[in-house]
Amino acid sequence: MSRSDHDLQLFVDRLTARSVLTVEEQQAILALPTHRTELRAKQDFVHDGDEEVTHSSFIASGLVGRFGQTVTGARQITAFHIPGDMADLHSAVRPVGVGGLTALYDTTILHVPHAAIRRLAAHYPAVAEAFWRDCMLDAAILMQWVVNVGRRDARTRIAHILCEMSIRFGGDRQILLDYPFFATQDQLADAVALTNVHVNRSLKALRTEGLATFRHGAVEIHDWKKLAEVGEFDSAYLVADTAPERQKRLIGTA
Amino acid sequence: MSRSDHDLQLFVDRLTARSVLTVEEQQAILALPTHRTELRAKQDFVHDGDEEVTHSSFIASGLVGRFGQTVTGARQITAFHIPGDMADLHSAVRPVGVGGLTALYDTTILHVPHAAIRRLAAHYPAVAEAFWRDCMLDAAILMQWVVNVGRRDARTRIAHILCEMSIRFGGDRQILLDYPFFATQDQLADAVALTNVHVNRSLKALRTEGLATFRHGAVEIHDWKKLAEVGEFDSAYLVADTAPERQKRLIGTA
DNA sequence: CGTAGACTTGACCTGCGTCAACGTGTGTGG
DNA sequence: CCACACACGTTGACGCAGGTCAAGTCTACG
Numbered sequence A, B: 001m002s003r004s005d006h007d008l009q010l011f012v013d014r015l016t017a018r019s020v021l022t023v024e025e026q027q028a029i030l031a032l033p034t035h036r037t038e039l040r041a042k043q044d045f046v047h048d049g050d051e052e053v054t055h056s057s058f059i060a061s062g063l064v065g066r067f068g069q070t071v072t073g074a075r076q077i078t079a080f081h082i083p084g085d086m087a088d089l090h091s092a093v094r095p096v097g098v099g100g101l102t103a104l105y106d107t108t109i110l111h112v113p114h115a116a117i118r119r120l121a122a123h124y125p126a127v128a129e130a131f132w133r134d135c136m137l138d139a140a141i142l143m144q145w146v147v148n149v150g151r152r153d154a155r156t157r158i159a160h161i162l163c164e165m166s167i168r169f170g171g172d173r174q175i176l177l178d179y180p181f182f183a184t185q186d187q188l189a190d191a192v193a194l195t196n197v198h199v200n201r202s203l204k205a206l207r208t209e210g211l212a213t214f215r216h217g218a219v220e221i222h223d224w225k226k227l228a229e230v231g232e233f234d235s236a237y238l239v240a241d242t243a244p245e246r247q248k249r250l251i252g253t254a
Numbered sequence C: 001c002g003t004a005g006a007c008t009t010g011a012c013c014t015g016c017g018t019c020a021a022c023g024t025g026t027g028t029g030g
Numbered sequence D: 001c002c003a004c005a006c007a008c009g010t011t012g013a014c015g016c017a018g019g020t021c022a023a024g025t026c027t028a029c030g
Helices: A009-016 A023-030 A114-123 A125-151 A154-169 A185-192 A196-208 A224-230 B009-016 B023-030 B114-123 B125-151 B154-169 B185-192 B196-208 B224-230
Strands: A035-039 A044-046 A055-061 A064-069 A075-081 A100-103 A107-113 A178-181 A212-215 A217-221 B035-039 B044-046 B055-061 B064-069 B075-081 B100-103 B107-113 B178-181 B212-215 B217-221
Touching: A009 A023, A009 A125, A023 A114, A023 A125, A055 A114, A064 A185, A064 B125, A075 A125, A075 A185, A075 B125, A107 A114, A114 A125, A125 A154, A125 A185, A125 B064, A125 B075, A125 B125, A154 A178, A154 A185, A154 A196, A154 A212, A154 A217, A154 A224, A185 A196, A196 A212, B009 B023, B009 B125, B023 B114, B023 B125, B055 B114, B064 B185, B075 B125, B075 B185, B107 B114, B114 B125, B125 B154, B125 B185, B154 B178, B154 B185, B154 B196, B154 B212, B154 B217, B154 B224, B185 B196, B196 B212
Parallel strands: none
Antiparallel strands: A035 A107, A044 A100, A055 A107, A064 A075, A064 A100, A178 A217, A212 A217, B035 B107, B044 B100, B055 B107, B064 B075, B064 B100, B178 B217, B212 B217
16 A cells, blocks of 8 residues: 555644654554545534544544534534544543534545554554644644634634634645635634624625635635734644654653 | 642642552652742733743642733633643643743642653653543633633623533532632633623622622632523533543553 | 525624723731 | 722723624526
C-alpha cells in the first residue's frame, strides 16, 4: 500500500505536524481497524446526550459539526471538523458528555473502535501523547470560540472563523485564500451564534468591503490582512510548530 | 507527612475520581516539585498571548479565571478554576495559545515545571492518561460554555453556571446547595458574556423567584430542581464516574 | 418544469448594552 | 474612633445590534 492512499494517512499527517512519531508508531496508527460510513448532509451520527460512545470518528471527506442544543432545540455548533480530523478522539478517554456530531455536508466517516485506540495508546505511550496533544489543539480552538461568541460583534466573529478555517484547511501551516467549505449560512449561523439572516447581512458587508466571499462550497479571501484585522485573528494558537525541535516528544523512543 | 496535608493531595484526589492510579503513581505525583506563589485578587499571572509557558499552575486555594480578550480589552473568562484544579495542565503538552490566567480572588498557586510533569508522564503512562482525561473534562465544560454563551438567555446562562459550580465544588460527586464562590458580579459577567448591569438584574430575578442567591463569597441554592430546569442543566457531562469499574485505565499496571 | 433547499431583503421588535447616579460595606490612616 | 476612599452592588432611562417575521429570488436537480 502506498503512503498516500491509506485511509488514515491524513490523520498521521495531522499528528506528526505537532508530535514526533517513529515509523513503527505511525504504521501502528495506520493499522487501526476502521469501519467506513457514508453520510448525507444534515445527518446526525452521534446524538447529543448519548450515554456512552464506543467509537471515534475520523473524517475522510466532507464536513462535520460538533454541537450542543438547548431545550428548545436551538443548536450551537462548537467545532467544525474537516478531513484529517478525528472528530471525537477525546471520547476514547472520556466517552461521556461529548455533544452530538452531525454531517454538515455529504461526508464519509471512518469509525475507529475506542478499544483499538486504547490498546494503541497503552502500547505506544508516544502515540498517547500525540493524541493528547491533538485534543489540546481542539481545546485551544474551543477557547477561542468562547471569546468569539461571547465578546465580539457579528462581522468580527464571522471574519475570525473564516480566518481560522483558512489556516486549518492549509494544514495548519499556510494561509489559503481560497478553500472549499461546504457549510450553509444556516450552519455558519449556528457556529457563530447568530441568526441566518444576520449572518447573511454580515457576509454581505464583508463582501462589499472587499474582504472575503462566502458561498456554499467555497470561501475566497480577497484581503487577508484586513480580514484578519477585522476578525481580531492571531494565528499563534493554531499553527503547527514548523521548527522540528519544537515538536515535543515527552516519551522516550525505545 | 500525612495523607491530607500534602500540597498536591487535592490534585491526586481529583485525578483518582476518574482514573485508576497505583499508590506508586500517586506518590510520584505528590513528589512533584512545586513553587508557591501568593496572589491578590485581580492579579494576572499568565498573560494572554504569552509566547510559551513553562509551568502549570495548581490552585491550592482561592479562585482563578482563564480568559481571552478582544483588541478593545474586553475580557471573556473561559474557565473558572477552583482549589484542586491544575489550571493549565494542558500547557505541559502544548505550551502555546493558552490564554491568560488571573486570580479572581486572593489565591495561592503552586507552580509545577512542565519539565517535571513531562518526565512523570514519560515514566508513568497511566499518569499521562489521567492527565489527558483530566484535560478532557475541562474541554467538556468548555463546550458547554460555548452553548451557554451562544444560545441561552441571560437568566438561563447564569443559572447554568451556578449549577455547574455547585457540582464542581461538591467534588464532582454531589450537589452543594451552599458553596463558597469569590467571584464578583463583574467577573461573573465576563464569564457569561453579559454586562455587570444585566448580570445584576438577572441575579435579582433568580433571587426573587426563590431559586438562588449569589453574593461575593457564597452562593446559596434555594431550589435546585427549578434552578437546574431554568439553567437547562444536566450534570451528565460533569460528574465523576462513581462506579469503580468505569474509571478507565488504558495502560496496564506493568 | 416543478419543487425544495439555499440565499436575500425589508420592516419591525426586543433583550441586553450603555450611561449615569446612587447605595453599601469594609479596611485604612489620621 | 471617625472619615473617607474605594470596590462592589443596585437601579432607572434610553439606545441599538441583532432577532423575528415575512415575502420573495435563485439554483440545482429529478
